[in-house]
Amino acid sequence: MIGPTANDTYVFSPSFSDLTVRRELLEKILGYKGGGPPDHAVRAGTPAVVSNLIEEILPEVPSRISVRCGFRILPVGSVSVASDSLSCNGVRFTTGAIIAKRLRASTTLAPFVATIGSQMEDWSRELMAGGDPVKGFIVDAIASETVEQVAEWLEKRVAEHVKPRGWNITNRYSPGYCGWSVAEQHELFSLLPERFCGVSLTVSSLMIPIKSVSGVIGLGPTVKRDASICSICDLKDCFRRQDDPLPTVEEA
Amino acid sequence: MRQSETRFGPYRLADHLTTDRRKVRVSAVRARLRGGTSRRHNISEPFFLEFVESYFYNLIAPDFDNPWRNLRFFSQHEMENTVSTNEILDSLQRCIERGKVNNKSPHPPDMKGQDGADELARKALDTGIPPQDVLSKALVIGMQHVGERFRNKEIFVPDVLMSAKAMSAAMEHLKPFFESNALKHRGTVVMGTVLGDLHDIGKKIVSMVIEGAGWEVVDLGTDVSPEKFLNAVAQHPGCVVGLSALLTTTMINMETTVRHIKAQHPGTKIIVGGAPVTHDFASKIGADGYSPDPQGAVEFLNTRGLQS
Numbered sequence: 001m002i003g004p005t006a007n008d009t010y011v012f013s014p015s016f017s018d019l020t021v022r023r024e025l026l027e028k029i030l031g032y033k034g035g036g037p038p039d040h041a042v043r044a045g046t047p048a049v050v051s052n053l054i055e056e057i058l059p060e061v062p063s064r065i066s067v068r069c070g071f072r073i074l075p076v077g078s079v080s081v082a083s084d085s086l087s088c089n090g091v092r093f094t095t096g097a098i099i100a101k102r103l104r105a106s107t108t109l110a111p112f113v114a115t116i117g118s119q120m121e122d123w124s125r126e127l128m129a130g131g132d133p134v135k136g137f138i139v140d141a142i143a144s145e146t147v148e149q150v151a152e153w154l155e156k157r158v159a160e161h162v163k164p165r166g167w168n169i170t171n172r173y174s175p176g177y178c179g180w181s182v183a184e185q186h187e188l189f190s191l192l193p194e195r196f197c198g199v200s201l202t203v204s205s206l207m208i209p210i211k212s213v214s215g216v217i218g219l220g221p222t223v224k225r226d227a228s229i230c231s232i233c234d235l236k237d238c239f240r241r242q243d244d245p246l247p248t249v250e251e252a
Numbered sequence: 253m254r255q256s257e258t259r260f261g262p263y264r265l266a267d268h269l270t271t272d273r274r275k276v277r278v279s280a281v282r283a284r285l286r287g288g289t290s291r292r293h294n295i296s297e298p299f300f301l302e303f304v305e306s307y308f309y310n311l312i313a314p315d316f317d318n319p320w321r322n323l324r325f326f327s328q329h330e331m332e333n334t335v336s337t338n339e340i341l342d343s344l345q346r347c348i349e350r351g352k353v354n355n356k357s358p359h360p361p362d363m364k365g366q367d368g369a370d371e372l373a374r375k376a377l378d379t380g381i382p383p384q385d386v387l388s389k390a391l392v393i394g395m396q397h398v399g400e401r402f403r404n405k406e407i408f409v410p411d412v413l414m415s416a417k418a419m420s421a422a423m424e425h426l427k428p429f430f431e432s433n434a435l436k437h438r439g440t441v442v443m444g445t446v447l448g449d450l451h452d453i454g455k456k457i458v459s460m461v462i463e464g465a466g467w468e469v470v471d472l473g474t475d476v477s478p479e480k481f482l483n484a485v486a487q488h489p490g491c492v493v494g495l496s497a498l499l500t501t502t503m504i505n506m507e508t509t510v511r512h513i514k515a516q517h518p519g520t521k522i523i524v525g526g527a528p529v530t531h532d533f534a535s536k537i538g539a540d541g542y543s544p545d546p547q548g549a550v551e552f553l554n555t556r557g558l559q560s
Contacts, residue, residue: 030409031405031408031409031410032408047410047414048358048361049358049360049410049414050410124453128453131417133417133456133457133460134410134413134414134417137409137410137413137453137457140453181500181501182499182500183500202448203448204448204449204499204502204505205499205501206448206499210450
């Protein structure tokens with residue numbers, strides 16, 4: 001049985017091999033259907049040059065990331081959810097109705113942060129400036145997907161962590177999505193230790209390193225996690241939007 | 253050999269004809285050439301007529317009434333050169349569209365071993381094709397098609413970047429002409445990601461497509477203060493300003509930047525873009541334009557950004 005306390009924070013450093021960064025998904029994120037015949041009918045599939053670059057970059061990723069991720073389980077009873085906002089430990093978030101509705105049944109929340117460090121973004125910037133924009137862009141896309149997969153991995157840890165209490169988890173929700181202002185990153189970070197996992201915020205709420213993800217996960221006996229949250233999101237042109245649902249924690 | 257020179261002597265048909273007479277003669281030649289000649293030379297009639305028309309005034313015509321004799325002065329070599337000019341420009345445009353950088357680049361696979369934008373741009377200039385034609389008849393058209401296909405979701409960012417790389421390889425050969433003012437950009441665009449925002453890639457992609465459309469880009473980078481934008485506008489009179497932001501918290505800094513620029517340089521055109529930016533937001537903050545994609549930015553520049 002886990003007994004969450006105000007200081008109940010957990011930090012992890014998974015390795016790249018713990019993550020599920022799939023080539024097919026990367027190709028899809030880049031816009032291609034993936035797995036098609038190489039080039040000269042660009043529409044039919046991923047150009048060989050792109051597939052080859054992904055293959056070339058992936059083995060280098062482990063030596064260019066410093067993964068840190070963690071969460072805190074807020075005290076039971078510290079969270080109250082209204083129709084379009086919620087309060088945690090006296091901090092109020094205007095999350096918007098979409099997120100508030102999905103967190104309403106939460107007994108408590110787990111604010112979290114995940115990062116892969118700044119080496120990948122530095123590498124991408126060097127390539128972009130050094131005359132290899134294609135590789136630079138693909139490095140950036142792989143970095144974005146890697147940090148998403150760190151957050152995905154962390155969700156599993158949170159789920160495992162609360163399972164002995166008979167609790168489930170919701171999907172993860174982040175400021176900047178579904179009507180939740182990114183400006184509330186500062187309030188979110190106020191619930192976590194200073195520079196948690198090495199991530200800090202700029203005045204404009206940008207996380208440094210840039211390749212970081214933050215948010216909250218709802219916890220409780222009756223909350224549920226949807227296979228895909230794309231259907232509730234208003235970012236219709238999101239690069240991660242998929243017709244097929246993303247794999248669930250259990251499936252991944 | 254330049255197009256204005258000829259091996260046929262110092263006479264120019266145009267010098268010996270009045271304007272009206274020239275019209276009549278050209279018309280007569282065209283009428284008598286129509287049909288048989290184009291087939292004889294195995295080239296298309298529209299091309300052949302254009303060819304005759306463009307060369308007619310610059311060549312001596314010893315017998316005005318016998319176009320067949322005139323034609324003999326157009327040697328096979330001369331015709332091949334003309335055909336070759338169009339072929340080079342077409343191939344160069346194709347290299348831009350397909351992202352073929354040079355003959356060593358493996359992409360695209362079906363063009364492996366062929367000359368790329370690098371070699372063809374050099375070849376075009378060495379053949380005597382004017383730099384302006386290389387730019388406007390091959391590079392700009394190529395990048396325009398790339399922008400349109402990207403907008404239609406037929407190709408994606410890596411494809412655009414491969415084309416931009418090919419474009420850049422070709423532009424290297426045009427650099428000396430820009431430096432000597434023999435070739436001019438359509439105008440200057442000062443680009444930057446606004447204060448507080450460190451996102452760079454989207455702005456870079458737009459910048460590359462804008463350069464491909466014949467504009468000079470001055471990239472101020474990321475986290476750019478209104479003061480830095482003002483300095484750049486002062487240094488580049490008549491420039492257009494492009495503002496980028498990827499966060500709702502930083503796009504509000506666009507408003508401050510627009511206000512400062514409009515206060516000190518009221519005539520400066522400003523276009524904004526970035527994931528959270530909308531047309532309504534652009535109008536509200538006083539920007540002149542908004543585009544969700546690079547091609548839209550090019551269209552704005554080519555219509556509203558040009559100096560009168």
